[in-house]
Amino acid sequence: QDQALRLGVPVGILSARMFAGCVEQVCAEPSNPVLLNAEQRKKLSSLLDIAQYLLTHNMFSRLSFCQELWKAQNSLLLEAVWRLHAQNVVNLQELLESHPDTQAMATWLFGNLCLLCEQTDASCPSTDVAEAMLSGLVQLLVLRGFQENLALKRTVTPEKMPQVAIDVLQRMSVFALDTLAAGRLDTSDHKAVRGWFGVYSGRSCCGMIGVDSLKRFFSHTLTQILTHNPVLKVSDAIQMQKEWSFAKTHPLLTTLYCRLFVMLSPEESISHLKEVLEMQEVNWQRVLSCVSTLVTCFPEAQQLVKDWVACLMTRAFESYHLDNMVTAFLVVRQAALEGPSIFPSYADWFKASFGSSHGYHGCSKKALVFLLKFLSDLVPWEDPRYMQVHILHPPLVPDKYRSLLMDYVSLAKTRLADLKVSLENMGLYKTSSSSEDIAEPHNQAIQDVERAIVVFEHKGRIPEPVMEASIFRRPYYLSHFLPALLTPRVLPVVPDSRMAFIETLKRANKIPSSLYSVYSQACATAKEKQCDNAIPGTRTEPTCAEGPLGPLTAALEELRALMTDPTQYDVISAQVAVISERLGAALGRSKDDSSLERLKIRLNILAPRLEGQDQVVVDLLLKAFCQNLMAASSFVPPERQSPWAALFVRTLCGHMLFPAVLARLCQLLRHQGPNLSTPHILGLAALAVHLGESRSMLPEVDLSPPAPTGSCPVPKFLNSLLSCCTRESLLFSMKFCTAAISYSLCKFSSQPHDTLHSYLSPGLVKKVGLPSSCFS
Template structure:
């Protein structure tokens, strides 16, 4: 069979067989497989079907099916299968294995098979065709055997087809009898899992015909009893149709059913229909398995959880016997008493209950302190209360006793690791801690500003810092509040949490303290998150400035988290246009407790305050232009606070009025538009970074580049370019185009040959090409005077194409079509500014032939798309002047090559560069194998000596295609095509030394041929491997001819050594 599979490989047929003949032959082979030795009956198929899956079938059979199905669509295959089933006796094993193979290896097969099954069932019940009904059931079961990822389970299919009033059988009594008789006839041969499906999920039957269904159910249950299978012990949510599925332990399955039912009840607030049906139709399982698992005694939480609510709903629906429910309540009460008793026996009270009493006592103590204006540090009862809280927390949060205070301040990665690894402790306790702190802050602030509130907050935070698990749980909860519940937090909550973070900052200085990590977890990518971020940042900065009002500027870093100050510098001018005006000196009052001021007034008050302005003089509290660009790229345009027009106005203000004139030491551009342009371009080309959050789980909202403010920043770059071009701000000596190319070249320059560096280079070039296409192409061509006339200077552009662009090119060795046409349009625009436009285009084109062959080959490749655009543009620019001669020669070469493909009529090769002639032939014949005979005749007519360079360059281009196929073997549509072209070319040029020198042009002592400058350095390094692989597949006669060619043995030895070096280097 393996020999037959190799024979049926489509790539070996070449172009000698038409697609229609190949399809007829493969269809015939499929028919032979389906009908070979048809000894298995339908009953055999029903009984043994579970052994005919892809995993259990022979590999040769599935491989043969894959080969034969490769050239057909799924619809064609199913149609052919149905025809065979209707007209022949079939081998059911082969048929069903083929269906499984089709489903597993083709994702589109699921929907097509589902539609085919619907058609079969409609036809079966329409004409009461038993064979079609049998076929539908066998195919549906076969698909279900391959798993839910491939096809719906048999349970779902059966319920969908027959479970409702719209089922195929529901049209008449005759259809119902037809279905039930068919199912009854299958009972002696049915595997038990299908009988259980029919019993647990019976077909829809009108009440007046219920007796017909009960006859089948009785027959099926009798068969199950003979097989020693029980329906009553099956779980509510178990997939009983899975092949080979064994019943799990009753208690384990019941616990899974309880968990699933509770989850469904929690999401819908309704008792699941499956549970209600089981309480009626499967009462033994419901009473003896499900309810005991649900009513398992436990210590009930203080607030009713989803399971308690579910039990209460079942009790109200009278689904739980009263005695069983009373016993459950009594057992739970005993569990709680035992837990409390055990806590007392080991020396301390129930921790949660104690904290519920201890933490509010701290709030009351804060109220007393506020009323008496006394320091908490001198109240012994306050210190004792904090000590009791600390002891209780050590019971609630047992674990490591390692300190996390100033002596052992963890960095951000350490904190993130702790948060990821620690389990979520008692959420109620964490909420009590934060709630107590917020309430204490509000009470204390009514009487005194933060700088006169003593050290109660610092001592409170130090209690938490003494236990790493407490701190981790609190940080985890804060992160969850910031990300998931920010919109629901009230102003009092925001103020309290901000003050809490400030105290963390003061109590835990370090390179990246916890407060900074929490600040970085606050996002600013949407309207909602921006509003929350600015309110939290205003509260934190105001509280921190007030706490450290008497400290030196350097000590302020201990009180004010830098991340919140930076967030204000980004968000306040963005959300409040009045803040973009230079702030005036604000009043000295920084903190007041009043309900009569809006939060927007609070924001502007802080923005104009002298203390906040002085804070911006410190390096950690400055927002540089690059950071501003990073923040702007994280914003989601569809949920932005600003409209498109408002965002444009804001970004223009930030670029031109804020950061362009700002000194570089303060994060600006120092008045240099080059710096502004460079940083804009760098930000646009940067990959979207991962979000800096504690769990490091979320990616940046603009991870794909779509939906972000990237188009807006591209518009700002365009505005800068047009302003520079129109105003001639940079002069003609160093143009903006050359400057941008220099920035890109510096960014793409890398000395490392690692895979990550090469991938980074490709990503940078792809990003730059997207930018390039939105810029005017003429900016990359300078006009300079030489010998009394104007000429086009594009040396920087040609160098850019030859270096970064070429290194990032795929093995095909061409620039993208859009980039090619964009650059050539720029050439025509620039030439139009010279005295003789057509002659200038010809001069630059001749220069490109030698120094930039990549652009030349790309123009030839895409000439069919380029030609109409360039001709139209030239006509508009130079109406009376003919098209440039070099471009006419390129068009002539393309027409000449296409004419040879149509028929090898003796046509003289048109004049032009060798590379253009070779690329034209390559482009004409590489598209398919139907013109191979013409190609062979063309080669015979180009054997003359003067054409050897064209043939050698053409061989190089086809070897590049061959290398591409070696690197990507999945290209089945081109598999083996390039080998044939290369072999034909080798047979012609084997006696010439030109091709030997061509494939050795990367040696340092040889001048590279222009065609070799069209491929990347990686492809040049892999070229010896490609040549060795190609030579290995040539005939013995060719090898004998090649050995007689001078220099071949030496070159082959060098190629082999280079390929061996690649192997030893692991490439």
């Protein structure tokens, strides 16, 4: 006061100048780009106490302090500015409003926010301080930038703060998306992106911000993602979308999608997606990866996407609007990339949409021409797998318009020939839902052989596609299918389905005598080598960590690590999708295609057999399921766990490996049950319950030797494996049934009793002497 009197200036202005200089001195020689060290925090705390005293006695000018502080802008630490705000000395809005240059202010705050996000990495000191600051700053920016009456305030009393808030938040989103697109991993930028995406977790935003403001912010972010850098054309999307599946999208981006969808709900998210596609130019990679994440992580979104595609197709054929048609085809193909357990295959959708007189194209010749012209225009960029679907399952057209369809087929065949994808090498049971490239003829033939054997087991005769191939597609049949079928091996003592199939083809003169003789000799040689190698200690079993099983094993271990952390439950479904992707790669097969007819599975319950590689993979999956159950149950009871078990089982049910899973369960439950440990019994019992939950998507099982009841659903089949003919088998059956009933009562306690009872076979309940009324 004495000095102010001598200088002739108000005391508030003088104290503001002196305080700004003191803050600048505290920030001098920083050890961190945005945070104070312990000594600096102590000094600043004392200064803040003095400032609050001066404010109380009207001896401090906030406006003058802000103006003086910005003169030392380049030396200011963000934490010092934040503590001024948090301690009510001068709030951030006052600071921002007082800055003479709005753009410079936004640039300063954006740069400091990036540095602050880096400090939230676990490897950095003072992580808790950085996270608290980031959360508070984001809450303030969202509140000021996306408040409900923002439009009114802009027209009546324009403020800098809303403009700066929106500008900074947009810059942060663009910075994060650019960093991901550039693939700058293991850098400071990558740490900053990880920290920034953490603010969308809900813990950072919820509570202090109204739901409406938060939803506007999340919607704005989703729009930014979908429209950021729209350099890809539709033709690029058609060619490249197989690389944009859920499993191939950066985990940080899929996690961000999930957090946005949780706040907005799948219904609002799809509605917003529609609006953006109709009104703005989009980045197709972002749009399609967004669709993949929706259908993979939110089961309720699958029907929403189907309804959306149906609406697009209806509008396309009503107004002959090409954009609607393009969007529908891209969306349905993208969802189908995630496999039949997630979404119906493209072949299924195409047949359902155009394979009958009730198809979208059936109303007029103009509609048919519109469809065929669209398909023809796609040919130069089309993936071969989709052209194969169009050729194998062509649209149904009247005879008088047959020439129009043949023009497209001819064009597609020419394009396939240019790509060196021979129609002769197309598989007998070609799948189209896989995200993998077109299979090599040898790999495709292996899949065809497996499918043909399953059909042969079911019908007892040579499948029609095999007969047709032996006549009309002899190059593929002789060069690929038969060599895959006649792979030398040690023949079982009791002939299996493969042997019976081979003998049936031989009797029908579908296997050349010379080729059959070579096969028989090679099998005999393989048996001799097995006898030579049957010396104890000489055989080495392959380990799961070797070869193609390594990535699958790692994915299963990552899933188990998520079991004990409820904060990670939102990424469980994402991890199961990665497991599904790697399961197909481990077996060298694509995901199953639900367009194929749902066949019965035939098993010899007395002597179930598995191929060596199949048993290794099945054992790995069953072991992982049991370990996951024990890990999750040691932390929370079944009713509070994530839906990991149901997702895991649905993945098994949607894969061609499923018959091998049932065969292995037959071996374990019927032949090795008394030797199983308690964790295995508990795990397999829970697996049986979830198989019952998924019974609607499972084929029936034919038992061989024939059971009195013939074919049966999977739950009844599992019950038939529980024998009670000896003391040991009776004790095992009681343990298994008790575990299954207990697990189902805990897991599904909130569901109707009728639904709960349907998951278990009645015979399983009767084995422990419980009446059906126990469930009510």
